[in-house]
Amino acid sequence: xxxxxxxxxxxxxxxxxxxxxxxxxxxxxxxxxxxxxxxxxxxxxxxxxxxxxxxxxxxxxxxxxxxxxxxxxxxxxxxxxxxxxxxxxxxxxxxxxxxxxxxxxxxxxxxxxxxxxxxxxxxxxxxxxxxxxxxxxxxxxxxxxxxxxxxxxxxxxxxxxxxxxxxxxxxxxxxxxxxxxxxxxxxxxxxxxxxxxxxxxxxxxxxxxxxxxxxxxxxxxxxxxxxxxxxxxxxxxxxxxxxxxxxxxxxxxxxxxx
Amino acid sequence: xxxxxxxxxxxxxxxxxxxxxxxxxxxxxxxxxxxxxxxxxxxxxxxxxxxxxxxxxxxxxxxxxxxxxxxxxxxxxxxxxxxxxxxxxxxxxxxxxxxxxxxxxxxxxxxxxxxxxxxxxxxxxxxxxxxxxxxxxxxxxxxxxxxxxxxxxxxxxxxxxxxxxxxxxxxxxxxxxxxxxxxxxxxxxxxxxxxxxxxxxxxxxxxxxxxxxxxxxxxxxxxxxxxxxxxxxxxxxxxxxxxxxxxxxxxxxxxxxxxxxxxxxxxxxxxxxxxxxxxxxxxxxxxxxxxxxxxxxxxxxxxxxxxxxxxxxxxxxxxxx
Numbered sequence: 183x184x185x186x187x188x189x190x191x192x193x194x195x196x197x198x199x200x201x202x203x204x205x206x207x208x209x210x211x212x213x214x215x216x217x218x219x220x221x222x223x224x225x226x227x228x229x230x231x232x233x234x235x236x237x238x239x240x241x242x243x244x245x246x247x248x249x250x251x252x253x254x255x256x257x258x259x260x261x262x263x264x265x266x267x268x269x270x271x272x273x274x275x276x277x278x279x280x281x282x283x284x285x286x287x288x289x290x291x292x293x294x295x296x297x298x299x300x301x302x303x304x305x306x307x308x309x310x311x312x313x314x315x316x317x318x319x320x321x322x323x324x325x326x327x328x329x330x331x332x333x334x335x336x337x338x339x340x341x342x343x344x345x346x347x348x349x350x351x352x353x354x355x356x357x358x359x360x361x362x363x364x365x366x367x368x369x370x371x372x373x374x375x376x377x378x379x380x381x382x383x384x385x386x387x388x389x390x391x392x393x394x395x396x397x398x399x400x401x402x403x404x405x406x407x408x409x410x411x412x413x414x415x416x417x418x419x420x421x422x423x424x425x426x427x428x429x430x431x432x433x434x435x436x437x438x439x440x
Numbered sequence: 441x442x443x444x445x446x447x448x449x450x451x452x453x454x455x456x457x458x459x460x461x462x463x464x465x466x467x468x469x470x471x472x473x474x475x476x477x478x479x480x481x482x483x484x485x486x487x488x489x490x491x492x493x494x495x496x497x498x499x500x501x502x503x504x505x506x507x508x509x510x511x512x513x514x515x516x517x518x519x520x521x522x523x524x525x526x527x528x529x530x531x532x533x534x535x536x537x538x539x540x541x542x543x544x545x546x547x548x549x550x551x552x553x554x555x556x557x558x559x560x561x562x563x564x565x566x567x568x569x570x571x572x573x574x575x576x577x578x579x580x581x582x583x584x585x586x587x588x589x590x591x592x593x594x595x596x597x598x599x600x601x602x603x604x605x606x607x608x609x610x611x612x613x614x615x616x617x618x619x620x621x622x623x624x625x626x627x628x629x630x631x632x633x634x635x636x637x638x639x640x641x642x643x644x645x646x647x648x649x650x651x652x653x654x655x656x657x658x659x660x661x662x663x664x665x666x667x668x669x670x671x672x673x674x675x676x677x678x679x680x681x682x683x684x685x686x687x688x689x690x691x692x693x694x695x696x697x698x699x700x701x702x703x704x705x706x707x708x709x710x711x712x713x714x715x716x717x718x719x720x721x722x723x724x725x726x727x728x729x730x731x732x733x734x735x736x737x738x739x740x741x742x743x744x745x746x747x748x749x750x751x752x753x754x755x756x757x758x759x760x761x
Contacts, residue, residue, distance in 0.1 A: 193573070195691045195692060195710065195711040195714075196710050196711065197573075197576075197710075198576075198710070199573050199576040199577050201577060208572075208573075208577065219692050220692075276551065277542070277552070278545060278546060278549070278550075278551060278552070281546060304573075304574065304691050304692055305572065305573055306572060307555065307571075307572070307573075307574060307695065308538075308554060308555070309538050309539070309542070309554075310538065310541075310542035310545070310552060310554065311542075312542075313510065313539050313540075313542035313543045313546070314542045314543065314545065314546035315546075316510075316543065317514070317542075317543040317546035317547050318546055322510070322511055322622040322623045323510060323543075324623070325539050326535065328685075342535070342686050343508075343535065343536075343628065344534065344535050344536065344637040344640075345631055345634070345635060345636065345637045346631025346635075346637075346684070346686050346687070347628055347629060347630050347631045348628070348629045348631070349507065349625060349627075349628050349629075350625075350626040350627045350628075350629065351623060351624060351625045351626055352623075352624050352626060353622055353623050353624075354622045355622055357622070362685070363678075363685040363688070363692065363693070364684070364685040399584075400550070400551035400583060400584040400586065401551045401553060401581060401582070401583055401584075402581070402582045402583075402584075403570075403572075403579035403580070403581060403582075404579065404580045404582060405579060405580040406572075406577055406578070406579045407577060407578050407579070408577050409575060409576075409577070409578070409717060409718065412717075412735075412736060412738070413738075415724070415734050415735070415737045415738065415739065415740045416738065416739050416740065417734075417739075417740045417741070417742065418739060418740065418741050419742075422743060422744070422747045422748050422751050423751055425741050425743060425748060425751075426748060426751035426752045426754070426755045427755055429723065429739055429741065429752065429755075430752065430755045430756060430759055432739055433700065433721065433723070433739070434759065437700075437720075437721045437738065437739075439643075439699045439700045439720065439721045440667075440700070440756075440759075440760070
């Protein structure tokens, strides 16, 4: 059973974002890079599926600058994935070109039994790569998945839908699954795992190897800005009754939000 | 002239407010408008849509489309977009649309931008801006001018206005594709509340570790009921298992931008602040005067949430009744 997990490396959630002087992008120096937290759920679910089936191969795929993304892949390999593929590009790709590149890698590697991704990356937060990948590969997909089991070719899935509701569905055959928080608790990489990861196969390729180039990006981000400065907070003092009355009055008459 | 396609998302037999925001923007732009909607109720929108000057409406009101199945919805929306010949496609950036339009865009080899907070239909580049890193910064978005540009707008960014045109709306019913479905929806389990999703809510009441325990979220529920708000939470309390993860606001949860965000006992970790600081008005109630949340707040109260929140509820009840 061939299971693919597509992962992205992102700035740690505690990162304070700074912009380059020309506002063309964020300043990357000093950033601590981590595996996108939702992708850790994806890796864990792939490993669990392989364990449940009793055999298989979990392959990680990532698109990004090799020099740093290799660390994210080694982390996934240390968790227990079998091998990794990297599409080396220093230019960030838009979602569609990312999905098309991932699809090309997966096609060249052999038919997937299942593909896992995180529900979204915490940097761009678009949540489109999973469904786009499914469309390019002609596979069904389920996003925001919080429960997953697979038996005799049928996946039983619970996913989040709007307003705190849950949808229960079944998908037959290979599918693209995007992992939500709550799906599982990702395992930590053990010390032997980390040692073993160093010897696991890590294959690299270029966009050109896949027949693409970054000029095919359709989306361009420019003119980066920090959020507008907030005026200083207005503190409301006094005893509780008075504070409550004053706040309600301010919200109605001054802020006019009620 | 640009023709604009607006995808109208249904809630029961009505069009959601977030879609009305887009219909309003399209109508005000003066460009011709085409609409599409799927599921029960989508067949009965003619009279409503003529007010907005809609020329053509694509629909299918079948009960089979009550719940979103990507395998049925995406080929139908692809069909709508091809047939409409619109150059701009607008939809709200809801959970469903983010999923649906990603597939649609991939099928048509088009770009799809979601969660936009700024849109100007008079400008060639559409004046798009989008938050990044959950709002820690934002960027202008330029889309290569393909045949169609798909833009998903964050809810609550644009006003809703009523119009009273009397356009003749041409109705076009699309057939449900006869495909061998791999996906079967078994059931939809309703959440405990009937409140709006956090990403669409106009008012959010949010609780952090200062709430002390899951049982105390009751006072936030009461306040939310009074205000017609949705209840959210910080990562700390979600990780502690007090509330389900779909309530989490922040960079690893939901990015929200309501008109009013009331943070109760939330200290304000960077990743939480990133997810909510674009709210229009922020109220922070916390017993620690040094809590970082106060730096992002419009109004701050240093005090005991268990004392202040019930009093607030009482006070709102008085003035809102």
